[in-house]
Amino acid sequence: MFPHERSLVEKHKDAPFVIIGVNSDESAEQLREIQKKENLTWRSFFAGRGGGEIAKQFNVRGWPTVYLLDKDMKIRFKGHGSPPDELIEELIAEAAGKVPAKPPEKKSGE
């Protein structure tokens, strides 16, 4: 996931796009070390082992679990890998006001 995420961040650095992590490692110190070592520039909630209360609320049972939210915080994708690039780009265009928002499709990816 990291290389793909790094490339997404780089590709969309001037666009209304952000990666937010919910990290499930043991300690905040461990998280800081990984962020430094792997050059992860995006912000993560430190949620504690297993993703803590946040992962519990979101009923996360497998890692990674990814949600893609549009500009209105509406869930447009959920799955265990990265969402399709086209969808990310479509939502960015919506957020930038270039195209009107389409109603979300009723399906989830794996």
Add this chain to the structure above:
Amino acid sequence: MLPLALLGLTSCLIAAPGTLTLPVQEPTEGRRVDPADALADLQQRYQEAQVAFGKLYQSAKTDEERQKLFQESYPKGAEYAREALAIGNDAKGTDVAAEALVWAMQLGLDSDMQTKVLKLLLENHIDSESLGDVCFDLYGGPATDEFLKELVEKSPHDAVKGKALFQRASIAKDSSAGEDDEKAALALFEQVIESYSGIDHPWGGTLGEMARSNVFEIENLGIGKICPEITGADADGVEFKLTDYKGKVIFLDFWGFW
């Protein structure tokens, strides 16, 4: 490996206590092995094969070698399952047979074999409490839904009924392709909450807690729903919340490095 394991078994047999309950030997089957011993031997051989493979795998130097090893030398679950199935057939109706079949289910069976094992379990072991352990290994396959339904209906154990119902709900949720499946999954999880809340889930917590989390997910975390707020602190202890980023596209990633 095989002869060694058998030798080990023979010495076990000689030293084995509890000979009082040995069944009367049938003269035509002089070499008949006690099913419990046969199962113990089978499980031991499988475990030894796993360990041996682990050592081989560790000694491999390149990815290609590793890949080749996986294809050629990884212990074939189906072969061990066939033996387990034979024990299940021979000892029909006994606890050992149930144990053998339940064990076989963990070996990653193809759908033919899975159907056979599930059929035997239903026919001969519907009263066994160990059937609860099978439920969480079942995700698909032609016989799965029927098997789980039968358990919910006919098992005398609440723990088995609850686990079977929970798994039916989980499968309905994961295969959810439209609102009807979603409603079916919700209804099944509600039944779990109503009737089997206190039963332990093998991953921790109770079936009731897990079912409530699933209901929350179906109702609040589906495509098109507004994502619930998240508040917390980042790696440096700085507080922030998800809605700080409203207006942007948010790639929300639950991750860990472990």
